[in-house]
Amino acid sequence: MADGLRKGLTSYGDAGFSLFLRKAFIKAMGYSDDALNRPIVGITNTYSDYNPCHGNVPQIIEAVKRGVMLSGAMPFVFPTISIAESFAHPTSMYLRNLMAMDTEEMIRAQPMDAVIVIGGCDKTLPAQLMAAISADLPTVVIPVGPMVVGHHKGEVLGACTDCRRLWGKYRAGEIDDVEIEAVNGRLAPSVGTCMVMGTASTMACITEALGLSLPMSAPIPAPHAPRLRSAGASGRAAAEGAKTKGPTPRRLRATAPFRDAPDGVPAIGGGDQRRAHS
Known part of the structure; x- marks a missing residue:
């Protein structure tokens, strides 16, 4: 059974009061008791005006929310750091671990039974993967997709x-x-990641091979309608993970895809920079 709002209650010394206060404040957002009693799927919002790679994230989030709600769960969107390669001084690599820590700690701190992490630009997918594996909730990763x-x-x-x-x-x-x-x-x-087989596309393919994103989700162009349909399906998958409490990334680490995924990089002509994230 999902924990929903009962998960990770704030330490006020009285669990009942903690839940009472949590519900009182979140109801200020207009939520009903029926909505708040459902399993919760957290969704990372990595949109930024500085990050054209993630320009379609608002549309992806809306599609994810539809999928989550159609499956009987409740979506909650929360912001995390967003890293764009050409807008990070002096280099985006400095910010990868910070983004991973940001995402991980917000997953841990807030009540959610499953999480959808959205990434794309070179350092964001590795950061989201690091966060998801460390937090170890049922996870679906959504790549934003390449530009045309x-x-x-x-x-x-x-x-x-x-x-x-x-x-x-x-x-x-x-x-x-x-x-x-x-x-x-x-x-x-168009918006989306570089459409060549660089770090962004390579990491998206690796993520799919790991079993952390839906099949065929890596190559769908960012502005195309199938990208949103895939996001909706990802929302449904995350909702099922929230209800059943699994599988989690650490459980998947013991499976063949986690061991074999790096071997697929030469087959797709993937970028060598993935070694910095493995």
Whole structure:
């Protein structure tokens, strides 16, 4: 049986009073007793105006909430750190562990029977995985998905593989100011992670291979409707995990997918930076 609001009661010296006070305050949000008596699925909100990779997170969250509620559970959204590669000084790697600690501690501190963690940009999925494994609640990971490809002069552009190549041509005088500005507007034509097999796509595929995200959830483009349908299905899966209390990431660690997932990286031409997160 799920614990719901009874989980991790604040230490006031009286468990009954702690639950009474918790319900009194959360009812200020307009929740009914029926809603508050259901299993709770926490949902991490990693949206940020600084993070275009996660530009579709608000839509993903709404789809997740639909799936959770259709399965008889109650969704609760909470914010965590959001890391964007090109908006983190001096480097995003400094913030990965901080994000992992932030997510883990908020999962531990707040009442939830299962959790959905949303990630995408390079350091966010590793951070969310670290947090989920440490907190060890039934977990579903949702990758935000890759952006769609860009085009320039009949050529398919891949961000950020072609970013450096074309910038090098500009520095060498092979293309002019006008063309580099045109390229700048075409490298990232939609929200989502880099559409090449870099760290973000590699970690999304690894997460799926680990069994922590739904099958075929890694490659769905960020702006496409199937991305939201997958998010809804993830919400339903998390709700079932909340009701049955399992499986948890640590239990999955003993299974073959956890042992074999890294071996699939060469098969997909995955990025080497995944070694920094393994």
